[in-house]
Amino acid sequence: MVKDKIMHVPQVLKIKRVVEETPTVKTFYFPWEVKDEDNNQFPTPGQFFMVWNFSDEKPMSISRIDPVKGEIGISVKMVGPFTQSLHKLHENDQLGLRGPYGGGFEIAGSRILAVGGGIGMAPVAAFTEAASSRGVKVDTITAATTQSEILFAERLEKAGASVFPTTDDGSHGFCGFATELAEKLLNEGNYDMVVACGPEIMMQKLFLITEKFQIPAQFSLERYMKCAVGICGQCCVDDVGWRICVEGPVFWGDQLRMISEFGKYRRDASGIKNKF
Amino acid sequence: MVKDKIMHVPQVLKIKRVVEETPTVKTFYFPWEVKDEDNNQFPTPGQFFMVWNFSDEKPMSISRIDPVKGEIGISVKMVGPFTQSLHKLHENDQLGLRGPYGGGFEIAGSRILAVGGGIGMAPVAAFTEAASSRGVKVDTITAATTQSEILFAERLEKAGASVFPTTDDGSHGFCGFATELAEKLLNEGNYDMVVACGPEIMMQKLFLITEKFQIPAQFSLERYMKCAVGICGQCCVDDVGWRICVEGPVFWGDQLRMISEFGKYRRDASGIKNKF
Amino acid sequence: MLEVEICHMKMRNPTVLAAGVLGSTSSSLNWAARSGAGAVVTKSFALESNKGYPNPTTVEVEGGIINAIGLSNPGVEAFKGELEKLEGNVPHIASIYGSTPEDFASLASQVEDLVDALELNVSCPHAMEGCGAAIGQDPDLTSNIVGAVKKSVKIPVIVKLTPNVTDIVEIARAAESAGADALTLINSLGPGMRIDPETAHPVLSNRFGGMSGPAIKPVALRCVYQTYQNVKIPIMGVGGITNYQDVVEFLYAGASCVQIGTAVMYHGLEVFQNINTGLEKFMRDKNYQTVEEMVGMAHQM
Amino acid sequence: MLEVEICHMKMRNPTVLAAGVLGSTSSSLNWAARSGAGAVVTKSFALESNKGYPNPTTVEVEGGIINAIGLSNPGVEAFKGELEKLEGNVPHIASIYGSTPEDFASLASQVEDLVDALELNVSCPHAMEGCGAAIGQDPDLTSNIVGAVKKSVKIPVIVKLTPNVTDIVEIARAAESAGADALTLINSLGPGMRIDPETAHPVLSNRFGGMSGPAIKPVALRCVYQTYQNVKIPIMGVGGITNYQDVVEFLYAGASCVQIGTAVMYHGLEVFQNINTGLEKFMRDKNYQTVEEMVGMAHQM
Structure with missing residues (x-):
């Protein structure tokens, strides 16, 4: 018998560092290496992990993928008991990661509009970095309720993307919904594709907009x-x-x-x- | 999960042909192919199969290995109920083979004395052919009780070996035990190695002889x-x-x-x- | 060539989607039917809704998985909405569970008109209090439940048994005597457990979970073989089937058809079509005309 | 660092050669001891010699093997000759089987002076008539046998239990109450079966055989965990252990040491040394001072 490759088991890892992104969002970084002898794969943007805090396990999108540093980041918005418990964790605390699971976003076209609403920015950020690093021009809308909740703007500018913040209350960037800004940009620019993750109501509106513009689009569902x-x-x-x-x-x-x-x-x- | 390689299961094969070697020995030929997608290995001389006749299963040496034709031969001497049942089988009848098992003879040196007593000639024949085909000079003693029971002489001559038949009753070749003939040949020739398979009493005597001659030797036990x-x-x-x-x-x-x-x-x- | 008939249900092939694998919605059941399954069994449901256990509810082990989903379901009222939308020219089998004969009988009557048969889940090794394997480990309880359901419905009643008993034949006989029309063998094995070596935490929140997957095939096969010798009603074989050779083994052991579950994790829903294609080729090579000819052949050896 | 003590037997490490794996001769037991096992258990023997079942007696399955050797042994008289030649600075444990309390008691007395402990095999799933799992599935029979052996010898008495029961805790408690000094969990699982798809023949001559190997690890682990909660005597964990992570899981579940069997098929006798090296490294990384600290840790989670 050649030993099975057993993949669907939580791998308990120590948190490498915790970054406080906004008052309600923290990113947890984990070491992630892919060796021939183990069964890890490097995730692609859009994939998720099942995150185990030793009392519950929930799917979480990957917000940062860095094969060079050998690390991945998972961004968690505090919304309930599970995410509250995660927010209490510090460097060197442990979590179990099972995955990566699902299929990621495909990178195609030379100019892409990426739209992330709230914590939906997690996979959109990972996508923006991956596409930018391949020389694709990415315009990324990062939408939040208010200025302090805007995610990843600086990081994505650094990666070479054009970042368009928008807040529901107009406290920063465009004032209004991400979908309004998206429609405006689609009217002005010549995009090959749209990718999006966020509240399903937002994505549904965005879906109708992309239909109207007859532009290919990918959406990440939960x-x-x-x-x-x-x-x-x-x-x-x-x-x-x-x-x-x-x-x-x-x-x-x-x-x-x-x-x-x-x-x-x-x-x-x-x-x-x-x-x- | 990557599918296990499950190896230790009888593979039921149809007998390709049956060769009557002597009044008490038949060789059964089976197709044997090694494909990437299955778990077969091609056996080496000295290895054995567990042979399953659907009511019992016993180890049997491989007497012929032909990767070009994609076949293997197993020679069976009729000695009891199990081997009697095998002797009743014909072309297209089925048997289960599990293996190959064990380690084979190592081929080393440029002149080898191979000694097979009775059905012990099975692995010795496979070895003789394999070594001869690699350009090794092999002298093979094929020992039997009487002329009609001499095994594989013609086949091994064809393979390029020098064959020395010997019979207990002197009805063919050298008259006497294989060990006596072996001692004679070792006295005369300049051998690098001895390989042997046969009754354990024979092998024990031969072992003492090879000790005396300080010549490396390999023995196949049962x-x-x-x-x-x-x-x-x-x-x-x-x-x-x-x-x-x-x-x-x-x-x-x-x-x-x-x-x-x-x-x-x-x-x-x-x-x-x-x-x- | 692959057609089989079980409890007067005609199936185009002998591969059935097992209970608890997808099957919690009409959408996934219809998808399985479109993918080539010869029949489909729903995820088990009960009178009331149930969220099941907290995660983790599934973890891989050598040769399979262990799971303790805990029979989550939206309750019969909501589930009837799913059953009404079942499509496809395949028999639909509703898997039901409860804690009393009355529960089972009530569930059975409520869905009788919407499905072709019932499968009584008296054998879930990770059911909550009073349901599950605790029933299927007791011949009298099993018998009472089967009897109550048989009295309340006319459609075929299939009973799914647990292997986690000292003697499965005793339970099988009890189910048969009580009027079961067929048996499904086996529910998940064990239960089993996995502990994280980093932290010493049991991985499943329920600690224990039923094993499924190729690792349990030998036990399932023995249960089918043994039961076939002792009951007259047909058997649906289930446990670790991933390819057509596995199906052949189960048919030879005495199963009239097979259910497929965890293989969907390894191979997706294409597993049904792949198995059926392989089985048809095998039957042609061996000159079998019908699947039925193969059933129980190992008992003649 | 790896030392453990079970029933006052000091072992240099927690890995024990399981009964029925090699162990039919002093030669192979001594070899296992030289290869790094912390203790060795003999193959089970009885009062009279027994050839066991005809071949095939072993066949591979997904994640392990099934076997029905049938407790072949040369009888106690001949086996005493083997026990006399045992070497190595490790505890030697004799595995014995029979069909009555008297058989067991007589065997126990005859070999008491030659070994450090006894392991009662009341759980072999492929034993012939009246021996084996039939005993270990019955708490009263188990209790009678343990009681009889305890009365006749002073050395520790370990009882090896079968997982093939509705409730292993019941049997474990019976053994403990009757005076068992330790338990070994678990004997082989199932039994299971394999059928040749070419011919429809069951492969094993006994048709059914006990499953061992990595596939049974989750069930073994659950049995250890469950039993640890319900008995006070130490547990030897066995079932599918092939690497040090597996050992860690069993210790966390509540085993005081582990037995290793089928892994010898995959990895040879080097498996003992490899596991011990891995375990020692793990313990250093985790700052464990003794193996004992790890025992039962999963119960605190």
């Missing part, structure tokens, strides 16, 4: 997850049945058309539908 | 076997504990010195010692 390995069925979406953890979390616009629940509802842990 | 994968302990030999199925069946002379039971006794299926 659903309640249990197994993350494609069998429990928890994250399957109507009517097509696809699993967010395997076929997703990133879908092209024409795939989204087959996801009838997109923008309408999502299921909770018991499978009961909750409307957005 | 013991009752069950698992053949190195765990049941059935084929372990005193006092060193080695497993015939893993560390053996072929041992160098200096290894034999550590096998105190060599030439003295062997254990039956229950583990009871039977003297030779």
